[in-house]
Amino acid sequence: xxxxxxxxxxxxxxxxxxxxxxxxxxxxxxxxxxxxxxxxxxxxxxxxxxxxxxxxxxxxxxxxxxxxxxxxxxxxxxxxxxxxxxxxxxxxxxxxxxxxxxxxxxxxxxxxxxxxxxxxxxxxxxxxxxxxxxxxxxxxxxxxxxxxxxxxxxxxxxxxxxxxxxxxxxxxxxxxxxxxxxxxxxxxxxxxxxxxxxxxxxxxxxxxxxxxxxxxxxxxxxxxxxxxxxxxxxxxxxxxxxxxxxxxxxxxxxxxxxxxxxxxxxxxxxxxxxxxxxxxxxxxxxxxxxxxxxxxxxxxxxxxxxxxxxxxxxxxxxxxxxxxxx
Numbered sequence: 430x431x432x433x434x435x436x437x438x439x440x441x442x443x444x445x446x447x448x449x450x451x452x453x454x455x456x457x458x459x460x461x462x463x464x465x466x467x468x469x470x471x472x473x474x475x476x477x478x479x480x481x482x483x484x485x486x487x488x489x490x491x492x493x494x495x496x497x498x499x500x501x502x503x504x505x506x507x508x509x510x511x512x513x514x515x516x517x518x519x520x521x522x523x524x525x526x527x528x529x530x531x532x533x534x535x536x537x538x539x540x541x542x543x544x545x546x547x548x549x550x551x552x553x554x555x556x557x558x559x560x561x562x563x564x565x566x567x568x569x570x571x572x573x574x575x576x577x578x579x580x581x582x583x584x585x586x587x588x589x590x591x592x593x594x595x596x597x598x599x600x601x602x603x604x605x606x607x608x609x610x611x612x613x614x615x616x617x618x619x620x621x622x623x624x625x626x627x628x629x630x631x632x633x634x635x636x637x638x639x640x641x642x643x644x645x646x647x648x649x650x651x652x653x654x655x656x657x658x659x660x661x662x663x664x665x666x667x668x669x670x671x672x673x674x675x676x677x678x679x680x681x682x683x684x685x686x687x688x689x690x691x692x693x694x695x696x697x698x699x700x701x702x703x704x705x706x707x708x709x710x711x712x713x714x715x716x717x718x719x720x721x722x723x724x725x726x727x728x729x730x731x732x733x734x735x736x737x738x739x740x741x742x743x744x745x746x747x748x749x750x751x752x753x754x755x
Contacts, residue, residue, distance in 0.1 A: 441517070443722035445524040447564070449499040450517035454478075454491075463494035489513045492554075500563045504588035508581055511553040516560075518721070519624075522730060523560045525719050526622060526692055529732055533690075533741065539619065539749040542568045542595060547688070549607055549623035549677070550574075551598060553581035557622055558596040569596045570618070572611045574604050607677045608684045616687060619748065623693040625673040671700040675707040678733070682711045685735030689744050692732040701731075708733055 444451045456478045460467045466480075469487040473479040480487040489507065495516050496502040507513055531538040544567045548557045551571025558569035573579050579598045586592045599611050612618060674693050681691045695701060701718070708716050714737050719730040736744060 444517055445521045445528075445721075447524050448517060448520045450495065450520060454495075459491075459494040459498055462498045463490070466490045466494045485513065492516055496559065500559055501591055502559055502563075502585075502589055505554075505559075505585055506581075507553040508577060511578065511581065514552070514554055514556050514624075516556065518726075518728075519556045520560050520564075521721050522622060522624070522694060523557060523564060525721060525730055526620060526732070527565055529690070529692075529717060529719060529730075530620065534745050534749055538565065540565045540567070542566055543748065544568065544619045545570065545617070547572070547608075547612065547618045547621040549621060549693075550625075551578065551582050553578040555582040555585045555592075555596065557624075558582075559585075559592065562592055562595045567595075567619075570611065571596060571598045572601045572607075573598070574601045576600055605676070607680045608687075609680070612684055612687050614687075617748065618688045619690075621681075621688055621691045623674075623677065625670045625677075625693060625696075670695065670697055671703050674700070674704050674731075678704070678707040678711050678713075681733070682713075682735065686740075688734075689736065689741070689748075690732050690734045692730050694728060695731050696728050698727070698729075701729075704731055711735075 441451050441453075456466070456470050460470065469480045469484070469490050470478055471481070480491055482488060492513055493505050496505045527538050544565070546558075546561055546567050546569050548569055548571040551558065551569075551573050553575075555571065558571055561567045561569060571579075571582055573582070579600050582596075582598050586596050586598070601607075601610060603610060607623075608621075674695065677691075677693060681688070695704060705716075708731075711733075712735075713733040714735055716731065716733040719732065721728050721730065734741070
């Protein structure tokens with residue numbers, strides 16, 4: 430039985446103003462570009478067109494349609510069981526970090542392929558490079574500890590001319606390293622981004638999935654289903670998000686002069702105190718915390734740099750001067 434129809438805002442106002450996903454999903458247009466999406470689109474309890482977000486196949490097909498419609502990516506897929514990330518939130522990270530660069534570059538966003546971004550944990554979806562290439566024409570280095578994820582990302586890159594020559598994938602052979610083995614000693618990276626594993630254990634990851642099932646108004650007794658997929662290393666690691674980010678900060682100090690700014694997503698507000706303490710211990714020159722909001726979820730980006738003001742100015746004037754847009 431249909432329930433009283435909800436009044437929905439025309440835009441998701443918490444998303445970044447330049448995010449192409451601010452409006453409600455236009456399933457008619459999405460199906461026009463990706464007809465395979467149509468069988469997954471049904472009327473929900475409120476009489477609105479939607480998909481079953483507890484169904485991994487439906488979520489993956491929606492992502493394919495969004496990437497084709499908004500970002501011109503014709504051939505996108507991920508292997509079964511791998512993380513199929515929510516695109517609006519990933520796009521927000523890219524736009525917010527672009528604004529961070531803008532604030533540190535005389536009010537102009539550095540654009541073009543000379544701007545190099547490192548994606549720590551590119552994943553099988555290659556999602557951050559896709560959005561960064563399409564929105565700002567940046568080039569990317571993507572690292573991952575999983576050979577299957579690297580192979581999948583490379584297939585996405587090879588199958589789409591938009592990404593040719595813009596994204597390089599590197600396998601991280603040491604699971605404890607973030608930048609060693611990826612960034613060369615003489616290499617310059619304008620920014621690094623990362624979406625860390627959220628959970629501290631597989632049990633915690635499954636509990637999180639059960640909460641999602643409950644929030645989607647499904648049977649509480651359902652088996653844990655990762656509606657967005659995800660292999661173990663994508664969802665959890667020893668010590669969870671807090672330990673992962675603290676280790677990244679410690680290692681980033683060794684590459685202080687290689688990167689204008691480092692950044693990471695922080696999902697748990699309770700981890701911020703520990704992250705700030707790690708930044709102090711690493712003796713960073715400056716930090717900024719950037720809030721983000723998607724629906725009822727609040728997260729934030731923490732960015733940091735080791736470069737002092739003089740070094741930052743030299744970096745901007747030599748690398749960004751001819752590559753900026755309003």
